[in-house]
Amino acid sequence: MNTSSSEKPQRLTVPVALGSRSYDIHIQEGLLKETGQCLQALNVSGRVAIVTNPTVRQLYGNVVSRSLKQAGFRSLFIIVPDGEKAKTFGWLSKILDQLVAERFERSDTVLALGGGVIGDIAGFAASVYLRGIVFIQVATTLVAQVDSSVGGKTGVNHRLGKNLIGAFYQPKMVLMDTKALHTLPKREWVAGLAEVIKYGMIYDRRFFQYLEEHIEEILNMEPKPVQHLVKRCCEIKAEVVAKDERESGIRRILNYGHTIGHALEALGNYRKLIHGEAVGIGMVQEAELAHHLGLCSSLVVKRQRELVVHAGLSDQLPSVTFSEFWDAMQHDKKVIKGQVHCVVPKAIGSVDVIPLDKKTVKQWFDKISSCRRQ
Numbered sequence: 001m002n003t004s005s006s007e008k009p010q011r012l013t014v015p016v017a018l019g020s021r022s023y024d025i026h027i028q029e030g031l032l033k034e035t036g037q038c039l040q041a042l043n044v045s046g047r048v049a050i051v052t053n054p055t056v057r058q059l060y061g062n063v064v065s066r067s068l069k070q071a072g073f074r075s076l077f078i079i080v081p082d083g084e085k086a087k088t089f090g091w092l093s094k095i096l097d098q099l100v101a102e103r104f105e106r107s108d109t110v111l112a113l114g115g116g117v118i119g120d121i122a123g124f125a126a127s128v129y130l131r132g133i134v135f136i137q138v139a140t141t142l143v144a145q146v147d148s149s150v151g152g153k154t155g156v157n158h159r160l161g162k163n164l165i166g167a168f169y170q171p172k173m174v175l176m177d178t179k180a181l182h183t184l185p186k187r188e189w190v191a192g193l194a195e196v197i198k199y200g201m202i203y204d205r206r207f208f209q210y211l212e213e214h215i216e217e218i219l220n221m222e223p224k225p226v227q228h229l230v231k232r233c234c235e236i237k238a239e240v241v242a243k244d245e246r247e248s249g250i251r252r253i254l255n256y257g258h259t260i261g262h263a264l265e266a267l268g269n270y271r272k273l274i275h276g277e278a279v280g281i282g283m284v285q286e287a288e289l290a291h292h293l294g295l296c297s298s299l300v301v302k303r304q305r306e307l308v309v310h311a312g313l314s315d316q317l318p319s320v321t322f323s324e325f326w327d328a329m330q331h332d333k334k335v336i337k338g339q340v341h342c343v344v345p346k347a348i349g350s351v352d353v354i355p356l357d358k359k360t361v362k363q364w365f366d367k368i369s370s371c372r373r374q
């Protein structure tokens, strides 16, 4: 059911508690056209550089710049290419060039309008320009709304690896217009659901059950369940990040599904699977591995697998050899003192982080490979 036009859409606010770096996330259908008012309410003054890409500029650039103008802000666009190829030193330096040319001051604002790529590069630019200027995120993809815009990780890719260069830099505010998700390509939407399912599995049994019960409405993008899931994911991420801003402990649980997921992305040369698709398979396989190790019941694996599949994601490991698979896992950023660590479920809503040894993983891998051959 769509919200009728006479009914004012509800605004949900999630606080992120990080002491002097605390900020609010606002979630609302149609929020883009209130961007200017939100900045005013935050007491932001000065000019606004809207960092975005051609796709998002065309869809939502005018709504945002008009709203800023109505609220008395002067704004300009800084455009980088669409997709992961924009997350480079080269494009970072082009953003900085423009800020310098426009004589941006520390009290001016960098506003990221887009998905995770835009948030990561614009946030990093904001963190280094004049040693840090005001940064606002306006997240327009599901991945950005449930994950990348919360928590302050910013950065670019290095030629030798993803996200190797960056900074922790918190925004002053995050805006999420759930209506903007309607223009996302279906593949991006479904891939983002993998991260949503992850939150239920690592932290909140009831939320996992909610997803099981409402997956059809979610796939139909009904406003209420979508707003609810965005809010719940933000709350969980905010809670985890507030406990461990710099990922030295509990924040690692957010990597559930990612040890195997990252390996599969790399094995497909980042072309075959998009990130969320790899995480979907990663979660199912890491649950299988946990069951093999006697850490969780077969029911946990079954529920994990069924929700992933109902969401439209694959649960199947592509055909790779064990040595390819194991080698790809060694490059994961989460290798600690040379040993691969993996987040494994104990129950729905509860996980552990364990070191993996080659022999055990090989036994499991051989077992599932022989099952697949039968």
Ligand SMILES: NC(=O)c1ccc[n+]([C@@H]2O[C@H](COP(=O)([O-])OP(=O)(O)OC[C@H]3O[C@@H](n4cnc5c(N)ncnc54)[C@H](O)[C@@H]3O)[C@@H](O)[C@H]2O)c1
Residues within 6 Å of the ligand: 053, 055, 056, 059, 082, 083, 084, 087, 114, 115, 116, 117, 118, 120, 140, 141, 142, 143, 144, 147, 148, 149, 150, 151, 152, 153, 154, 163, 180, 181, 182, 183, 184, 185, 188
């Ligand atoms: N900082 C973090 O904590 C964190 C967490 C997760 C992911 N990330 C990063 O985020 C990136 C992935 O983010 P993503 O999945 O949002 O990808 P993305 O930013 O590339 O966006 C996906 C595609 O959707 C388009 N798009 C954006 N909003 C749209 C809309 N409303 N309608 C139609 N199209 C739209 C984009 O132009 C792009 O083509 C990766 O670089 C990853 O490393 C960062």
Ligand SMILES: [Zn+2]
Residues within 6 Å of the ligand: 195, 258, 275, 279
């Ligand atoms: Zn992820």
